[in-house]
Amino acid sequence: MGLPVSTLLMTTGFLLVLIGMWGILRHRNILRIIIGFGLFDTGLHIVMVATGYITGGTAPIIDTALGIEQATTRAVDPVPSALVVTAIVIGFSVTAIMLAFAIRIHDARKTLSIDALTESKW
Amino acid sequence: MKAASSLLAVLLFGAVFAGIVGGYGERESVSALAEQYLAMVPRELGAPNVVTGILITYRGFDTLGEVAVLFMVAAGVGVLLGGKDTTTASEPGREPRRPSELVGNGAEITLPLIFLFGAYVIKNGHLSAGGGFQGGAVVASGTMLLMLALPATKLNHGFLGVTESLAGVVYVGIGILGLVFAAGFLDSHILPLGEFGTLISAGAIPVISALLGVKVGAELSVIIDRFRN
Amino acid sequence: MELTGSILVLTGAFFLFSAGLGLLRMPDTFTRIQAGTKASTLGNILVLAGLGFYHPDWALKLLVVAYFVLMTNPLSSHALSRAAHAIRTPMAPSTMVDALREEGDRQGNGDVS
């Protein structure tokens, strides 16, 4: 029935990327823009993990459910998983740095709107 | 006008993404690289969890750089937010509410379990799902609960800094040991492989995983504590 | 053995369903929190017990999970309802007594809660 799992979740991830992009482009409040970046991140992570899925695959962990001989045929691709684990931590770091700058901007300007920050425009 | 151009940009990206999804069919078998990894990690490294094996050995240098990035973020957030003791800018006259006694006691009961679970996740990283990053994140979630339920607690930044610096130094030291006694930097064959699937096995992977967990947990705790005050 | 497990899981599912129904039917925040927490705690414990009958070798892990649910579920709803009370969420008109506010009044400051 219907579409396979990875195609469905990849579509969802791309739609989440588009939603995050819309939030980044349309909002004027810095914190809302950072929320948009977070959605963008999450969507790309879903897309990357979905590219590693194979039909009927199991987690790439060798135990009683997945013998060492079947590993190459039944397990999903471990490379995107390993990439995304590090990408999540880096995404958190980027969010933390952006929020720290937002707090400093609010301390200096008493506003969170990016319309107030005109002197760094070209 | 602005809304129209934003909509146009989003629609263009949507068209590109639709093209990607439309040409994508679910894969039936893994790529050649992944097949190589899936065959090599259990045999050569002795680690049942392939993802942890890749993260800690084949991409060990990348993981080290990642931890360095986390360290720089902790330092950067400290520079940006530390320094002056700002109380919350809004509602200056209001006292902070007394924390509920029930919540505090419950947090004290649950916290040791959470830290224990974090240690379990770190130590079992090569056997089941988990590893240094995930266990460190669980430990940092315990710190988060501590700061939410008992707002009066102060984290000892000096202790955390010394802990994560020591962990980093030992991490790099193990890497250099791998350079001397085994094939290259961060090679996990400096310790014997041991029996497949037991807790003490897989060479140096559990040691590196524990150091990674300590470092990530300490750094994430420092980052979220910088945001608190 | 399996029949006992199935009956326990089914009972737990019924309690979870009643928790969801309570969330929809109750008039204000506090009664909703109450309905959701009480019924869902019991339902969770029953589902976990039924799973324990299905897989007896998972018993220890299920016990740990049940302990976690018992510790955190009432506690989180307590914190939620306290926060809702602190920001003066409106109560249903049929509420008779607000014991927490009276307690705060007796201690001299009406704002504590």
Next chain:
Amino acid sequence: MLELLVILICGSILVSGVLAVWLDNLMAAMVSAGLASLFAAVSYVLLAAPDVAMAEAAIGSGLSTLIFLYAIRRTGGGRE
């Protein structure tokens, strides 16, 4: 049955993402973003990547939401 679960999870992710962009209250938008992250963690389990699910559940929906909370508190309750 599995497809139904996947469609349900996809719908939940999209609805919480739209709410995170669309809601006026900054605190509610932040909680919606955390919710999208939590449903994404469930989707990783469906995609057979439990390591990623663990990291996302702890970092994406826990710690990120917490630092957003502190940032909103320090910048004055989300009022603009």
